[in-house]
Structure formats: C-alpha cells, structure tokens
Amino acid sequence: MNSTATFKIINPGLYTTIQDLGRFGYQQYGMPVSGAMDTYSLRLANKLAGNDAHAACMETTFLPPHFEIISDTIMAITGGQTELTINNISKPIHCNHHLKAGAMIQMGPVTKGSRVYIAFAGGIDVPVIMNSRSTYARANVGGFNGRKLLAGDEVFTLKKSIKFKHRSIPNELLLDYNPxxxxxxxxxxxxxxxxxxxxxxxxxxxxxxxxxxxxxxxxxxxxxxxxxxxxxxxxxxxxxxxxxxxxxxxxxxxxxxxxxxxxxxxxxxxxxxxxxxxxxxxxxxxxxxxxxxxxxxxxxxxxxxxxxxxx
The missing domain is CATH 2.40.100.10 (Cyclophilin-like)
Known part of the structure; x- marks a missing residue:
C-alpha cells in the first residue's frame, strides 16, 4: 500500500510520538513492548478513523501538537480532555473529522488525563520494526526516526480511499480520567x-x-x-x-x-x-x-x- 504526506508538525507539543499497540514477541531479546500508554484510547481513535486496531497513531503527553494538514484525510481524536480547534473553529473530540488540505489543527493543554491519541485514515506510515511501528525512544527504535516528533516533520499515512461517515464515541464507552x-x-x-x-x-x-x-x-x-x-x-x-x-x-x-x-x-x-x-x-x-x-x-x-x- 502506498503512502502520502498527510500532515506537517508546526509545534510538536511537549512529547509526541508514534505508537501502536506494541512490539510483541521480542522480550526474550531484551526489547520492550512499548506501544500506547492508553491502548484503549488508541483503539477507539483507530475505530473512529476506520482503521484496524493496531494502526499507528500520534500519542501526545500533556500538551498536544499544532500541525497543518497536507492532504485530505479523516482524523479522530480520543483520550484525555483537550480543546480542539480546526482553522480556529472549536470542534468536539471523541469523534472523527473530514479534513481538507491546508487545515490547521490546534489543541489546548490536556485538562483531564494526560494523553491524547490522534488517528488518521489508513494509519501513520513509519517503518515496521519487529512487527510494530511504535517508538522506543530510549534505544532510538521505531516510530519517526526513533524519536519524538519535532517542528518541521512531515508525517505520511498509508493511502486509503476516503469515504467519510461521521462517528462518535457513546458516553458509556468513555473512561473517566479523574485525578x-x-x-x-x-x-x-x-x-x-x-x-x-x-x-x-x-x-x-x-x-x-x-x-x-x-x-x-x-x-x-x-x-x-x-x-x-x-x-x-x-x-x-x-x-x-x-x-x-x-x-x-x-x-x-x-x-x-x-x-x-x-x-x-x-x-x-x-x-x-x-x-x-x-x-x-x-x-x-x-x-x-x-x-x-x-x-x-x-x-x-x-x-x-x-x-x-x-x-
């Protein structure tokens, strides 16, 4: 499956990495599983974006990134509570959004919980290393060049035909991230x-x-x-x-x-x-x-x- 440049990081936030459900089957060699800290939210985001559960997403910590959409896509955001704006217009989270090229995405600090998960139709396309796209930054393995995302990074997603259908998460499926x-x-x-x-x-x-x-x-x-x-x-x-x-x-x-x-x-x-x-x-x-x-x-x-x- 081919990929296409989908978004460009303007401000990376505090700590944003590429994660999926983890790197299984290699612990006997000393390789940690890594993957999402909140696998449930990552799976929800992928569900909203029309992906399989293991597709790679952005995991953000405390302060999410600011980024520009390069090519049309479907985006979904779940996890901790944050204020989302698309082209400076307030939008809800825990649902999906059809985005056009040029759209500017910003989020405020996470006010409930600590991590936000951002999925894109097709899933983020970074190299598959030991059956996973997850970032293990301590060893510079996986994800985007083995590191957190930085300003100027252009991130690709796997090509997928975009047929937008609005989806949202019912309240009974949302977890309560209390302090x-x-x-x-x-x-x-x-x-x-x-x-x-x-x-x-x-x-x-x-x-x-x-x-x-x-x-x-x-x-x-x-x-x-x-x-x-x-x-x-x-x-x-x-x-x-x-x-x-x-x-x-x-x-x-x-x-x-x-x-x-x-x-x-x-x-x-x-x-x-x-x-x-x-x-x-x-x-x-x-x-x-x-x-x-x-x-x-x-x-x-x-x-x-x-x-x-x-x-």
Whole structure:
C-alpha cells in the first residue's frame, strides 16, 4: 500500500510520538513492548478513523501538537480532555473529522488525563520494526526516526480511499480520567515475600504519582511497604502493570516502555481493564489499590470488550 504526506508538525507539543499497540514477541531479546500508554484510547481513535486496531497513531503527553494538514484525510481524536480547534473553529473530540488540505489543527493543554491519541485514515506510515511501528525512544527504535516528533516533520499515512461517515464515541464507552483513581490489582508473583502489615499498607493507603515517572514506569509516593526478608530476587520477567517494591518500600508500576526483566519483588499487578486509566495519570494524581480475583478481572475486561465490539 502506498503512502502520502498527510500532515506537517508546526509545534510538536511537549512529547509526541508514534505508537501502536506494541512490539510483541521480542522480550526474550531484551526489547520492550512499548506501544500506547492508553491502548484503549488508541483503539477507539483507530475505530473512529476506520482503521484496524493496531494502526499507528500520534500519542501526545500533556500538551498536544499544532500541525497543518497536507492532504485530505479523516482524523479522530480520543483520550484525555483537550480543546480542539480546526482553522480556529472549536470542534468536539471523541469523534472523527473530514479534513481538507491546508487545515490547521490546534489543541489546548490536556485538562483531564494526560494523553491524547490522534488517528488518521489508513494509519501513520513509519517503518515496521519487529512487527510494530511504535517508538522506543530510549534505544532510538521505531516510530519517526526513533524519536519524538519535532517542528518541521512531515508525517505520511498509508493511502486509503476516503469515504467519510461521521462517528462518535457513546458516553458509556468513555473512561473517566479523574485525578483520584481506584486501581484494581491481582496478587503479584512475589506477594508472599511481603509482611502482612506490608500488604495491608499497600491496600489501605493512598499513593501519589511521583515526578520521577515516565513511559517506563510510575514511581509512587506514599507509605513504605515492608518486606519479610528484603526486596531483591533473581531477575524475572516483567509484564505491563507489574508493581515492583524496591528496598525503600516505595512501589513502582511498570508500564509501556518497561524493561523486560527486573530484580525487585512484585507485590501485585494492575488488571488489564485499568491499565488505560493508569496510563492517563500524571504527577500529583492520587490513587488507591483494591485487590480483586483473577476471574473478576477477566469478567470486567470481557464486558468492556463486548461494548467495544458493538461500537
């Protein structure tokens, strides 16, 4: 499938990268999965743009970019709350828009949540590396030259016949990105390495997102979680949402750009259905953890997927 230049970055915003659902099958070689921090919003944006779920989109953080449309396209925006203007005219998000060449797109700071996802008909066309177009900036792999987008970058999308049909997201499918969140977890693989008091502290305390947080993981500030016999273990695999507790007792939630193995005890794991909520948190946001059973976590995810399929 051929591609065409679709938009040009005027102002890249704070941190804008190309992401899809991730780079799977290469963790045994030390390559992180990467991909969207909020995969649910990325999938919604692709749905609105008429793409398959894995198509590459722009992921923006805190301050979205300002860009010019070079060729006619369909654009969809989902994720955190932002004010969208097209040619200085206010437009809604969580829906798609038919854009003509020359259109100027601007968005304000994200006021609820932290990330916005911008999809284009056909999907963004950057090289496929290890079955993914996602950016892993720490190693300059994937995305747009392995880095965040900069002013002057011209971005291509895969050619697709444009037949516009207005689509929007029903309210029941939108997640609530509050600065205070209940995050549901299941027990971690080393939960037995923590004292009863440590587990109780973890499940009854509130934690705030630290400034020392990024796409690799979120460090949490709050009460110390006590181990039975220390925090170190033989390094083992790390999955998305794994909650490690190092020697200082302060939890770290591993996210999209996480390393593939780690040597700290894992007290719990964020359930799949709540990972998008976690990916929209920002420094100073407050969370508390609730333990649920695995079958309940599966039930929640199946219910959401059922709603998504009917979109």
């Amino acid at each position: 205070e969140q209940e995050i549901r977890v299941i027990g971690g693989s080393e939960m037995n390495r923590f004292s009863f008091e440590g587990i109780k502290t973890f499940l009854t305390s509130s934690y705030t997102i630290s400034n020392k947080s990024d796409r690799m993981g979120y460090r949490l500030d709050g009460p110390e979680i006590k181990h039975k016999q220390g925090a170190d273990i033989i390094s083992s695999g790390i999955c998305n949402g794994a909650i490690q507790v190092p020697g200082d007792g302060k939890p770290i939630v591993m996210l999209a750009d996480r390393q593939t193995v780690g040597g700290y005890t894992k007290i719990a794991n964020v359930i799949t259905a709540d990972l998008p909520l976690f990916g929209q948190l920002k420094p100073s946001d407050e969370i508390y953890f609730t333990h649920v059973k695995l079958d309940y976590a599966h039930k929640i995810l199946k219910e959401r997927e059922k709603l998504f399929r009917h979109l």
